[in-house]
Amino acid sequence: MNDMPPRDFIRQIIHDDLQSGKHATIVTRFPPEPNGYLHVGHVMSICLNFGVTEETSGKTFLRFDDTNPGKEREEFVRAIERDVHWLGFDWEDRLTHASDYFEQLYASAERLIELGVAYVDSLTADEIREHRGTLTEPGRNSPYRDRSVAENLDLFRRMRKGDFADGEHVLRAKIDMASPNMNLRDPALYRIRHINHQRTGSDWCIYPMYDFAHTMSDAFEGITHSLCTLEFEDHRPLYDWFLDQLEPAHRPRQIEFSRLNLAYTITSKRKLNALIEADVVTGWDDPRMPTIAGMRRRGYPAAAMRDFVKRCGVTKKDKLIEMGVLENSIREELGEQAQRRMAVLRPLKVVLTNYPENQVEMMSALNHPNRPELGTRELPFSRELWIEQDDFMEEAPRKFFRLKPGGEVRLRFGYIIRCDEVVKDGDGQIIELRCSYDPDTRSGSGTSDRKVKGTIHWVSAAQAVPAEVRLYDRLFTVPDPSAVEDFMTALNPDSLQVVEAKLEPALAEQPAGEAVQFERLGYFSVDSEDHSIEALVFNRIVTLRDSWAKIERQAMPAS
RNA sequence: UGGGGCGUAGCCAAGCGGUAAGGCAACGGGUUUUGAUCCCGUGAUGCGCAGGUUCGAAUCCUGCCGCCCCAGCCA
Numbered sequence: 358m359n360d361m362p363p364r365d366f367i368r369q370i371i372h373d374d375l376q377s378g379k380h381a382t383i384v385t386r387f388p389p390e391p392n393g394y395l396h397v398g399h400v401m402s403i404c405l406n407f408g409v410t411e412e413t414s415g416k417t418f419l420r421f422d423d424t425n426p427g428k429e430r431e432e433f434v435r436a437i438e439r440d441v442h443w444l445g446f447d448w449e450d451r452l453t454h455a456s457d458y459f460e461q462l463y464a465s466a467e468r469l470i471e472l473g474v475a476y477v478d479s480l481t482a483d484e485i486r487e488h489r490g491t492l493t494e495p496g497r498n499s500p501y502r503d504r505s506v507a508e509n510l511d512l513f514r515r516m517r518k519g520d521f522a523d524g525e526h527v528l529r530a531k532i533d534m535a536s537p538n539m540n541l542r543d544p545a546l547y548r549i550r551h552i553n554h555q556r557t558g559s560d561w562c563i564y565p566m567y568d569f570a571h572t573m574s575d576a577f578e579g580i581t582h583s584l585c586t587l588e589f590e591d592h593r594p595l596y597d598w599f600l601d602q603l604e605p606a607h608r609p610r611q612i613e614f615s616r617l618n619l620a621y622t623i624t625s626k627r628k629l630n631a632l633i634e635a636d637v638v639t640g641w642d643d644p645r646m647p648t649i650a651g652m653r654r655r656g657y658p659a660a661a662m663r664d665f666v667k668r669c670g671v672t673k674k675d676k677l678i679e680m681g682v683l684e685n686s687i688r689e690e691l692g693e694q695a696q697r698r699m700a701v702l703r704p705l706k707v708v709l710t711n712y713p714e715n716q717v718e719m720m721s722a723l724n725h726p727n728r729p730e731l732g733t734r735e736l737p738f739s740r741e742l743w744i745e746q747d748d749f750m751e752e753a754p755r756k757f758f759r760l761k762p763g764g765e766v767r768l769r770f771g772y773i774i775r776c777d778e779v780v781k782d783g784d785g786q787i788i789e790l791r792c793s794y795d796p797d798t799r800s801g802s803g804t805s806d807r808k809v810k811g812t813i814h815w816v817s818a819a820q821a822v823p824a825e826v827r828l829y830d831r832l833f834t835v836p837d838p839s840a841v842e843d844f845m846t847a848l849n850p851d852s853l854q855v856v857e858a859k860l861e862p863a864l865a866e867q868p869a870g871e872a873v874q875f876e877r878l879g880y881f882s883v884d885s886e887d888h889s890i891e892a893l894v895f896n897r898i899v900t901l902r903d904s905w906a907k908i909e910r911q912a913m914p915a916s
Numbered sequence: 917u918g919g920g921g922c923g924u925a926g927c928c929a930a931g932c933g934g935u936a937a938g939g940c941a942a943c944g945g946g947u948u949u950u951g952a953u954c955c956c957g958u959g960a961u962g963c964g965c966a967g968g969u970u971c972g973a974a975u976c977c978u979g980c981c982g983c984c985c986c987a988g989c990c991a
Contacts, residue, residue: 365929390991425990482989489987493918496987527989537919539987548989567991588985591920615922615984668939670929672922675984679927682940692953699950727953758951767949800949812949877950905951 365671367612371409371582380581383415387441388455388571390422391433393626394641394648395440401617401666406584407446418578419448423456424570426554436641440649444659451578455570456556458577462565463517465573465603466528466546470509474602475546476502477512478529485527488534489542495535496542502531516549519562523549528563532598540595544568572596576605583611587673617669618677621831622647623838637848638832642886644896645832645852655829656872656882656898661690677837687899691872691880696724696731698867699769699814700860700875702826704743706789706818709774712740717817720800722770734863738771741818743859745877748813749790751779756908758810760790767812769876773798773805814876821859824893826881828854858895865893872898 363369374380385406389395395403410417419441423429441448455462469475478499480488490496504512516526528547536542546569551562572595575583583596590613600608623629624647632638632646641648644655652662665686669678699722719735744760753761760766765775778791797805832852838844867873872882879900888894 388991392991422991428990478989485989486987491918491987494987495918524989529989539919542987545989550989564989566989571991587921589991591986593920613921620927668928670939672929674922674928676928679940682928685940688952697950726948726950756951769949771949773949809949811951814950874950874952877952901950901952903951908951 364667365614366673367405367582367584367614367671368409368412370612371413374581375413382581383410383413384417384579384581385410385415385584386418386420386575386578386580388420388422388574389437390425390428391430391437392425392428393433393630394436394646394650396624396629396646396648397619397622397652398616398624399440400444400649400662401669401671402584402586403441403444403446404663404666405614405671407441409582409584411446415581416451417446417448418451418453418580420452420574420578421454421456422567422571422574423454423554423556424564424567426550426564427552429555431555436650440653443649443653444662453574453578454556455565455574456554458570458574459557459561459565461577462570462573463563466565466569467510467513469530469546469602470513470528471506472602473506474531475509475528476504476531477509477516477526478502478543479526482524485545489539490534492539498534499529499543502543513547516547516563517561519551521549523551525549530569530595530598532595538591538594540568540592541598544595568592568595569599572599572609573603573605575609575611576600576603576607579607580609581607583609585611585613586616587613587675589613613673614671615673615675617666618675618837618839619647619683620677620679620836621833621838623833623844625839628839628844631845632832635845637845644827644884645829647832654885655896656880657687658690658694658872661686664690680831684899687880688902691874691898695872695874695880697722697726697874697876698861698864699736699816700824700826700858700864700878700881701743701745701814701816701821702828702856702858702875702878703746704816704859705746705749705787707742707744707774707815708789708791709740709742709794710777710791711793714740716740717819718799720770736770736861736863737817737820738768739817739819742768742815743818743821744768744790744813744815749776749787751787754912759813760792760811765809767798767809768815769812770800771815772796772800773807773809814878816859816861818859820862822862822865822893824858824860824864824895825887826856826858826895826897827884828856828897830854860893865890867895874901877901 363372387406407417478501488497527545529543532541534542545566547563593611596611642650642654665683718738720738721733722736724731748759760776767773772794774792774794776792780789782788830852833847834849835847838847841847869883872880880898881895884894884896
């Protein structure tokens with residue numbers, strides 16, 4: 358199989374179970390409820406469940422936990438399927454729904470009644486809550502707890518037939534109202550809901566609760582290891598109780614791990630939805646959203662997401678991962694894969710006074726500095742160019758080795774130029790730089806070995822292609838927005854900046870879904886929704902590491 | 917003040933009685949026509965705290981402290 362030592366405690370358990378012969382093949386499942394979009398936290402679960410079977414030639418089910426009609430929608434199941442596929446995993450023919458098992462689940466429930474360990478309770482929801490007790494006080498038995506098997510069976514069958522209204526009765530497990538574990542104080546198994554289900558229509562008016570449906574679905578599918586997050590840890594005794602009572606052919610084992618929390622983000626579906634409702638973002642796939650759909654639209658590579666969760670590890674400790682880890686995974690992947698192009702985000706006009714008017718030279722530019730096999734492209738060079746406003750400083754510090762009055766800088770893949778004159782408008786704003794170029798310094802010509810400290814990017818003005826470029830930043834200003842009273846107050850007002858950029862011509866044909874590096878700026882990709890040949894729209898995936906920004910920050914500790 | 921978990925560097929994380937891996941970040945230095953990439957180097961006499969067992973403890977025992985989860989007919 359594989360000789361690599363297990364990476365985490367779950368793989369350790371699986372390895373041991375394979376070694377001991379307890380299981381010949383591993384079977385896991387990823388069981389989302391289709392009531393929202395998948396987010397970073399789910400990426401961890403998906404990679405774990407599918408990863409573990411990929412490594413051991415096992416099988417993984419994609420099972421929709423659709424036991425609560427009304428909250429679940431078809432839109433979400435399609436989005437979830439797309440997200441799991443995009444991440445690079447395949448469930449083949451193992452796409453299931455908890456609703457596929459409604460009939461078997463019902464039969465199991467009757468069995469529980471026959472065994473005398475389940476009963477129909479006729480208390481109201483409020484009364485049940487009152488009877489449950491508190492964390493420190495035991496609960497009290499329901500007056501309906503000792504109904505006979507026959508009466509329970511009759512009532513339950515009539516519940517199914519639709520003889521009762523919502524909330525009139527509920528099927529409960531008969532365990533222990535005094536258990537210190539609240540989950541064992543006669544948990545509800547079935548509730549009446551006269552509502553159509555997205556898949557079973559009006560076939561049912563009673564629906565199973567999570568604990569029951571999930572445990573038995575695992576058993577029906579022959580799941581060997583049921584991996585879930587920490588908050589279900591004290592549901593495990595209940596999970597095992599169902600298995601003990603019903604003794605299914607397969608006995609799955611539930612193992613819990615801690616969820617992955619990303620700093621400066623929230624993953625609560627309720628809060629994510631609130632952001633959409635408040636128009637803070639444009640939807641579930643807004644590039645600032647921590648949803649898989651949002652990250653995909655932003656341009657994050659699936660390979661980077663997988664690498665990211667791998668670096669985070671699988672443990673039982675609560676974690677809040679720094680953004681830097683995610684960004685590192687993205688940069689590492691894109692640094693290797695993305696071709697390089699030039700684009701100017703905040704243009705400043707440069708006129709080369711000694712360059713012939715109307716002349717256009719084609720400069721050869723490497724598509725990837727470390728991968729010559731990716732070839733070159735031609736860049737038009739002319740008398741009027743755009744450079745980045747940030748690459749010029751009228752009063753520059755010693756360490757600033759870009760363009761300054763009287764200073765020289767290399768234009769990447771072009772010539773070395775010198776700034777001779779700064780042109781300003783009536784308000785003192787710099788509107789143009791008049792420079793001269795050194796004809797002996799053409800890139801690659803070898804006619805000059807002159808060196809200058811700085812190299813900046815540029816785009817020839819006449820051939821420049823205009824584009825809208827969306828610059829994203831973190832959505833929140835605090836590391837753990839979920840800990841803030843009103844998370845809306847922690848929003849970053851500058852999470853999106855839109856600029857009108859000037860691109861080199863080749864960028865007009867940038868294929869969708871393929872990230873590109875704008876040299877010296879970062880990684881970008883075409884927006885899957887708003888981009889068109891007529892109106893180019895790019896999203897910034899992530900900036901490049903910027904040690905100059907760090908130097909500036911240290912120089913002026915304020916702001 | 918019931919029950920269940922978790923505490924190793926700023927953030928993650930190995931470690932499974934034999935003397936603290938690795939990654940990210942940070943900080944120094946080198947290469948560089950991207951202040952990118954790449955390459956070198958730097959961090960715990962210390963593993964939540966206090967005792968104990970042992971020749972030897974992050975690993976075993978006891979006690980304490982801190983943080984997270986649980987009182988849906990949600991998942």
